[in-house]
Amino acid sequence: MTIETEKLYKRAFEFDRKGWHWPHFNVDELKCDCEHFCEGEYYHSPKFLDALEKMRRILDAPIIINSGRRCAGHNHAVGGAPLSMHTKMIAIDIKIQPHSRKSLYEAAIQCGFTGMGFGVNFLHLDMGRRRRWDYPHAIELWKKELGFNPLLR
Ligand SMILES: [Zn+2]
Ligand SMILES: [Zn+2]
Structure with missing residues (x-):
């Protein structure tokens, strides 16, 4: 099993971190x-990690x-969708700060995130089927800062 193999580990400590080459991210986050569960x-x-590192590099x-x-x-427990990519594979919710919505959105697309x-206050990203959705009270903020409705793109 090499570090380049995609795989679910039931216990993160069983994952061999030797050879980790995504310097801005770690298993624990x-x-x-x-x-509990x-x-x-x-x-x-x-x-996914390659895309995330690339995004980090672009955003600086x-x-x-x-x-x-x-x-x-x-x-x-957190009210996530039952078939959420957080549960099926891997997805992240990232804080908007210290970025702008526009820079996050553009970098995410450039790096190959599809969901x-x-x-x-956050942006969900995954690499599953291409789709777009919004959370309560958020879309007007995104429309205003992007200058278009990202749900329609
Ligand atoms: Zn858990
Ligand atoms: Zn999410």
Whole structure:
């Protein structure tokens, strides 16, 4: 098993971090942090990490991850969609700050993220089927800063 193999680890500590080459991110911020329903699930996806590093390079400022992998119990507890990419594979909700909505949106597309959910204070990103959705009270903020409705693109 090499670090380039995509795989779910039921316990993040069982993942061998030797050879890790995504310097701005780590397993602990991407694993499930419920500390209740699972033992710290981690979904390792080199493709996802490559895209995230590329996005970090373009933005040239920290990308703060609010939520990464979620086990089914945690996902249910936070009201996530049952087939959420947080649970199926890996997805992230990142803080808007210290970026602008526009720079985040443009960098995410440039880096190959295909699923985007628009929140008031966060942006959801995944590499599943191409889709767009919004969270309550958020879309007007995105429309205003982007100059168009990202749900229609
Ligand atoms: Zn969990
Ligand atoms: Zn999300």
